[in-house]
Amino acid sequence: MSTARPFALRLFVPSGLPEGMRIVEKTNWSGIGYVIPRSQLKEFTQRDEAARPGVYVLSGPDPEGGADLVYIGEADPLGRRLEQHQAREFWTTAYAFTSKDGYLNKAHAQHLEARLIRLAQAAKRCRLENAVQGRSITLAEMDRAVAEGFRVAVADGFLEELLLCCPVLGLRAFEQATGKPAQANRRLFHLKGPGASGQGFESPGGFTVLRGARARSEFVESTPPAWVQARAQLVSQGVFLQEPTGLTLAQDYEFNSPSQAAMALLARTANGRIEWKDAKGVTLKEHQEQAAAAASAEGEG
Incomplete structure (x- = not known):
């Protein structure tokens, strides 16, 4: 992740209940994220964004103890795939991410899924339930720029902004330690x-x-x-x-x-x-x- 810089998030709780579904948007980001308690999955599937392609993370306590158990996936549409995951017993919360403008497509979602799986494997902060590595597909140059968050140029993009949102939402599966204090005057x-x-x-x-x-x-x-x-x-x-x-x-x-x-x-x-x-x-x-x-x-x- 690039050098830390201030940013602002907009958090909306449509039910009015603090423990309910939360919607997150970030300034200058075309994406939108959802934190979905399992009991409120139906509320998400009724929203327009549930009909779009995107990536998602299922998270819950690991029955074997230790860190959380996590499953990372992509879908088009998101809502239908998350409903199918009712058969998985472990998860208590789903995190879903898509674009507000519909620019993210199935190919981009597949590429993002593969990137997130690799990031989680490298961070080792959770136990992954994924049996496969995800499909890192070949994209045209412009499509790859979208999926990678326009990193071909210098602008920030979808994946980088998504990763900034995750820790704020309580999803820390992708964070890796920096190896040095964030500030030079921090003590060892x-x-x-x-x-x-x-x-x-x-x-x-x-x-x-x-x-x-x-x-x-x-x-x-x-x-x-x-x-x-x-x-x-x-x-x-x-x-x-x-x-x-x-x-x-x-x-x-x-x-x-x-x-x-x-x-x-x-x-x-x-x-x-x-x-x-x-x-x-x-x-x-x-x-x-x-x-x-x-x-x-x-x-x-």
């Missing part, structure tokens, strides 16, 4: 324990641990089973690599919190705000408290 924190060591930093979605971190192989007996399953899933996805001396983090990876990051490395329950320390031994908790105090003093001034 360190963690050490029996068979474990690593570096990381606070990031917008939680806490990012840098590639090469070492994790203890065996959990202590008191560790909650859910977290044991969650790390096992990270191993199966290739986020952690099993080596003779333990586990090694194969990529920069963003955990939902400092504590989740600490537990993944230490193989036990842990308070990440205390376990993560800077080069001088100052804990993350102390840094957060100092920052809060400084902000409070500035506000009072």
Whole structure:
């Protein structure tokens, strides 16, 4: 994704219920997105956009524990295909994206599906239910420019704008850790324990641990089973690599919190705000408290 820049989203809840279907539009984007609770799928299928081609993501808790289970697809029309997915039991929310002007066609949707599947596979933030890779088809130059978000030139486009919307809507399957703090003055924190060591930093979605971190192989007996399953899933996805001396983090990876990051490395329950320390031994908790105090003093001034 390109250098971060401010942007605005317009969010509309047609039912008036906070937990209901949400419609998202973004300034200077020809697309439109829907966040559809499973119980409100019928409401979506009655809208004009449901008759158009587009891409969609089904998301729900993974029965095996750990991250969410996700299915990525394309359809023309969107509504009919989503109705067919009522047979899939795992999903609780559908995310659907199409164009407001009808310019997106079936070929573009197929290409976007393939790109999203590859992005999710690279990010490894969820378990993909897709049995196939998606079809990356050959498009004419102009059509490819549309599907890729007009990236042939310098303008932002459909896919890039879609990816900006996803985290705001709670869909984080495509986010990849940057490998460095978003701001140059952000601190690196360190963690050490029996068979474990690593570096990381606070990031917008939680806490990012840098590639090469070492994790203890065996959990202590008191560790909650859910977290044991969650790390096992990270191993199966290739986020952690099993080596003779333990586990090694194969990529920069963003955990939902400092504590989740600490537990993944230490193989036990842990308070990440205390376990993560800077080069001088100052804990993350102390840094957060100092920052809060400084902000409070500035506000009072």
